[in-house]
Amino acid sequence: MKRIARFRRYAAMALLALIVPSLLAACGGSSAATSTPAATKAAASTGAAPTTAPAAATTAGSPAAAATTAGVAPTTAPAAGGTTAAAKPGGQIIMGRNINDLITFDPGHVYEISSNPIMAGAYETLVFQNPPDITKYVPVLAKEVPTTQNGGISADGKTYTFKLRDNVKFHTGNTMTADDWVFSMRRLHYLSDNPSFLADPFSTATAVNVKAVDPMTVQFTLAAPNVAFLSYMATNNTVVLDSKAVKEKGGTDAPTAKDTDKAKDFLDQNSAGTGPFILKSFKIKDEVVMDKNPNYWGSPAKFDRFILKQMKDSGTERQQLEAGAIDIANDLDPDAVAALAKSGKYTITKGNTLDHVYLALNTSSDVGGLLANKLVRQAIGYAIDYDGIINGLLKGAAVRPPTIIPLGLLGVDKVTPMYKTDLTKAKDLVKQANAVGQTIKLTYGAGDVIEGVALDTLAPKLKADIEQTGLKVELVPQEPQQRLADYRAAKLQFTVSSWSPDYADVHTYAEPFGKTGGAAAKRVKYSNPEVDKLLAQGLTENDSAKRADIYGQIQKIIQDDAPFLVIEQPVAQIVTTKAITGYVYHPVDLVNPYLLAKAG
């Protein structure tokens, strides 16, 4: 009896010790339950929170850009019940995000999504694409956007000449000249790293065709006309570096740069750009700090310091936002966003990303098997419960483009979506293909989460949907990196994958997915000569409306051929405190810190 009583005492003490702090943690305020697993991108809730009205045009570090475009200052619709105070100079803005992917800020090497806000703040391009209409360009370090009318683009479409803005100083104090652009572009190409392909339009195996016509004019000669070229020149890799400073730190633009360049370590911790912010420090897996550039050529930033802070998961990120430890929460889960929206204390900014999650169906008979039959691929397209996936798994935080071109890019509105859930049609197609009872293997990365979707949940859902057609689906979970390697080697019959843009032009999707031998197309052995022909036309068509028609036709063909089926295109949802103004979601950069301001 004594032992039992003693045991009860211990149990009571243990329970009390657990319950009291738990109650203290859980009760009161707007904080709800425990943290939920992080999504890789923020997903929107279906809450009624007001959204930020995207600006008609936003400045991107360029006072001239504001003058050139029909500029309307960015407006933020505050959440119900509040007003934002006027911003005044000074202070710091802290953005929380999972930044485990960050490893460098060297423009010749950087290729991680989380690096974009830092690169957008510290470095500048010749031209830029401002949301919401990213089909248009504004000048940044170029005096004007080159066109055939102003002579900036040659008649044959192969030569682009940029007159540079005067008196632009690097963070080091040196003045920008055309020679710095030549150095930066050559170095980008010769480093032969992930972003080097962005120099491909003006590079060959033996030469990088960029030259300084005079100290303030830089000229690019393309191997072939490429209407998307300006989009290449608006990325965070095709930026200018202070060539003198970088060379002093061991940087080189020689053809041997891949092995001889030593400037990366310096550029990991320091910026040699022209942007409104200067990189101060980078503590890996911890934080990145940028300070205002006091010698910026344009209007100075409206605050002193920008900090990008590591957030492990949505729960911690939400707590830190509510506690005032961060000003911007970049990748909260949908339920966290919904709860914060209801509180009325925060501003929710939504924007379509340019990423997507898609199914890849191998079209060859040796690997694809019965998927080589277009009817079977189309049947799968009609079988999937897209709304169930978007509303159930993503809480409505996604949209769905008709095919592989994400919504927001040129030509998407020219094609009517073909695949809506239609089981009758799906079953019929499977019967026509004589595929009833036959098995396809769906390979996916076990434990992987892509664009907020846990594949361990998505794969069984897809299996259940497709098996309603009479087909059988065998799930093959695989170690994610092995799955990726096999997919790249075109060894998989049927798989789930994702894609994100390198530059904001329709060609960044149309080519890899549509062109024979394109990065994605070759993995499913897809080839359609008609698409190849249209792609070549699309690259040289200057008229925007005609170009949109071309890409519309491309999408119709790919949609019908169905080598790829897009499941969802995530909608980013960023939560900011009321004191923050100017947040405009950029589908590639996430945000340009220069546009931000903080009241109080």
Next chain:
Amino acid sequence: MAQYLVRRLLLSVVVLFLTTIATFTLAHSVPGDPTAAIVSEKIATPAVIAQVRKKYGLDKPVPVQYVLYLKNLLHGDLGQSLTTRHSVGRDLKEFFPATVELALFAMMFAMVVGGPLGVLAAIRHNGAVDHAARGVSLLGTAVPIYYLALLAQTVFAYRLKILPFGGRLDDGIDPPKHLTGLYTVDALVHGQWNLLGMALKHVLLPGIVLGSFAIGIIARMIRSSLLDVMNNDYVRTARAKGLPERAVIGSHALRNALIPTVTVLGLTFGGLLAGAVFTESIFRWPGLGQYAVQTATKLDFAGILGVTLVVAVVIISLNLLVDILYGFLDPRIRVN
């Protein structure tokens, strides 16, 4: 003593060698392609992948890769990390001190709380203090550390706002002048008192969370060892001589009770170093645990081996230290 040390050092080299073989073999037997982590979708042609594999020596047979690794290791080169693109040596220099700082603080906390708790529990055997001490020990070992970390963060950082959420210093603050990489030590040595206070404030919560597991182990070990020792004849003799209880416990019983405890302390510290992953992750502590997870999940062989070697060296060194400490604690145990 010198002979003993030489023998142990030679044995340590053998253990490290076997550790590298085992880790190398295991890492290479996991299915997966490490180049997938570093080559982007857009440029992943067979030619590019082959180039990357050649650059990192992944195109060679595994035994050849191992021999090359060993050859470089003897020259102090731990290879290059696929994921950070830095040398593994540089990565370890960056991440290891943070984990050492956290583990040291956790250990100090555990000893300061667990030691007296265990002694009290033994002295007041079966009394209220004993029950309370055992309850605390049970909690420390039973509650999952990630739950405790989240709870602590929610209570002290979110609700009470008296401690920071995480990180080693406040946002945007430069670390103290570098000496050891342990911010508290570096700030103390350079007289940067503000930074010392800040670093202590930041290590407090993760240190307590990480140390809570060890409290239970230390308290229970001291309690049971002391109880065992206190039943011995020499303790009864000491009491019979009329010595005060403090002297009986402090001078006679405790010293012998510490022998098994020292073993546990050594192993526990090694465990803290190796197992701080959850704590580091939740408290944004950029330490070896986080680096280990990243290298393991990306099949970064050089990184995996680097972490394994560091942890192995630490555990071997701790074991040696423990063995030497035995000699001080118990004159009957001589290293000869």
